Amino acid sequence: MNSQPKISEQLDEELVARVQQGDKKAFDLLTIKYQYKIIQLVNSYIKDPSEAQDVAQEAFIKAYRALDTFRGDAAFYTWLYRIAINTAKNYLLSRSRRSSHFEIDIQDAEKVENLPELHDLDAPDQQLANEQIIETIKQTINLLPEEMRTAIMLRELEGMSYEEIAVTMDCPVGTVRSRIFRAREAIDNKLTPLLSNGDFR
Amino acid sequence: MNEELKQPISELFDNELEHTTALNLLTKIQDNAELKQVFTRYAIISHALKNNEVLPIANDFSEKIAAQIDKEVFYLNPPRQTSKRYGTLLALAASIAAIAVIIPLKLSQQITTPTTIARQSDSQNVIQTTPILASSKKNQRENGSPLNARIIDYLQAHNNTIYGSDQVDYKPLAAVTAYTGAK
Numbered sequence: 001m002n003s004q005p006k007i008s009e010q011l012d013e014e015l016v017a018r019v020q021q022g023d024k025k026a027f028d029l030l031t032i033k034y035q036y037k038i039i040q041l042v043n044s045y046i047k048d049p050s051e052a053q054d055v056a057q058e059a060f061i062k063a064y065r066a067l068d069t070f071r072g073d074a075a076f077y078t079w080l081y082r083i084a085i086n087t088a089k090n091y092l093l094s095r096s097r098r099s100s101h102f103e104i105d106i107q108d109a110e111k112v113e114n115l116p117e118l119h120d121l122d123a124p125d126q127q128l129a130n131e132q133i134i135e136t137i138k139q140t141i142n143l144l145p146e147e148m149r150t151a152i153m154l155r156e157l158e159g160m161s162y163e164e165i166a167v168t169m170d171c172p173v174g175t176v177r178s179r180i181f182r183a184r185e186a187i188d189n190k191l192t193p194l195l196s197n198g199d200f201r
Numbered sequence: 202m203n204e205e206l207k208q209p210i211s212e213l214f215d216n217e218l219e220h221t222t223a224l225n226l227l228t229k230i231q232d233n234a235e236l237k238q239v240f241t242r243y244a245i246i247s248h249a250l251k252n253n254e255v256l257p258i259a260n261d262f263s264e265k266i267a268a269q270i271d272k273e274v275f276y277l278n279p280p281r282q283t284s285k286r287y288g289t290l291l292a293l294a295a296s297i298a299a300i301a302v303i304i305p306l307k308l309s310q311q312i313t314t315p316t317t318i319a320r321q322s323d324s325q326n327v328i329q330t331t332p333i334l335a336s337s338k339k340n341q342r343e344n345g346s347p348l349n350a351r352i353i354d355y356l357q358a359h360n361n362t363i364y365g366s367d368q369v370d371y372k373p374l375a376a377v378t379a380y381t382g383a384k
Contacts, residue, residue, distance in 0.1 A: 010220050011220050014224070028231055028263060028266070031267070032231060032240070033213075035258070035263055036240075036241075036248070039258055040248055049257050050257075053258070061266065061273075064266075065273065130255040133249065133255050134254070137250065162212075162215065162217045177211075178208070181208040181212070185207065191242060191245070191246065192242065195242070
């Protein structure tokens with residue numbers, strides 16, 4: 001039904017082939033395309049945004065080094081996600097070993113990592129800024145026209161494709177594209193002043 | 202300036218952009234810090250909506266990776282065809298194995314027929330080696346060693362004198378080998 005993942009995979013295949021032929025800039029495009037998804041994925045394991053970025057970076061480098069062995073049996077992003085998950089798990093394991101000097105398995109490392117008291121390690125001012133960002137996003141969403149709010153929520157929370165949203169909302173796909181973009185723009189306009197110089201670390 | 206590219210970036214973020222357009226846009230984002238920031242902010246919004254938390258993302262994340270990769274070994278090789286390569290190696294191994302079996306068999310057959318050896322050597326060598334052949338056949342019968350027979354055959358096929366110098370006590374290496382082998 002939805003042809004977009006296929007189009008995305010075609011793009012990945014083309015970029016992977018270019019990297020395998022020695023075009024390093026093509027890997028940069030793959031990095032830009034997947035960096036957020038990989039950082040989010042790694043962060044779900046590590047729960048520390050700063051460390052998550054370092055580990056995600058390591059995962060991308062590992063993927064680059066292993067790319068000549070990538071045969072295309074699975075989609076590139078599946079392969080990349082697997083590398084990212086393994087890198088995150090190995091990182092947790094080695095960190096736990098460093099701190100405890102005990103042999104523990106990966107599941108134990110994840111349990112330790114998921115303890116709630118270990119999560120709120122941000123500086124208080126950073127935590128406040130983050131709360132302000134979340135609050136701004138929520139307020140802006142609530143002020144959006146109904147059709148824009150529904151479109152962005154179906155996309156972000158339900159993970160629906162534009163085509164599926166168009167069917168659900170009984171409108172053309174082009175309208176869905178426009179509604180989602182305008183919703184993002186409205187949030188972005190409120191968000192930009194809160195992010196220092198746009199460089200959010 | 203980049204306002205008209207913001208909607209395509211939103212669509213790219215959702216994987217809803219056509220192949221060629223997506224590739225062109227990614228290339229533009231790669232070279233434009235402003236567009237990269239837009240892409241980053243859309244990612245922050247997305248994560249905040251889904252998880253109710255802020256995930257900071259450095260703007261230079263991809264640049265750091267690119268810098269690291271620039272130091273890496275250049276990839277020139279296309280993907281290897283494992284199955285074809287494996288087949289070729291298997292065929293090569295089979296050929297070597299066949300040669301290793303057939304050649305000694307042939308050689309041992311040649312030793313038992315003096316006329317074959319005569320065809321392989323020049324006429325002078327045949328005259329010189331015929332007595333040795335007789336004794337080698339006798340030795341082979343006595344100790345039954347095919348290796349020894351092969352060494353003797355080698356000696357018959359080559360004129361031993363070319364391995365020796367004019368020194369009186371110098372023994373040709375091949376002859377010494379034959380002696381050791383016979384022992």
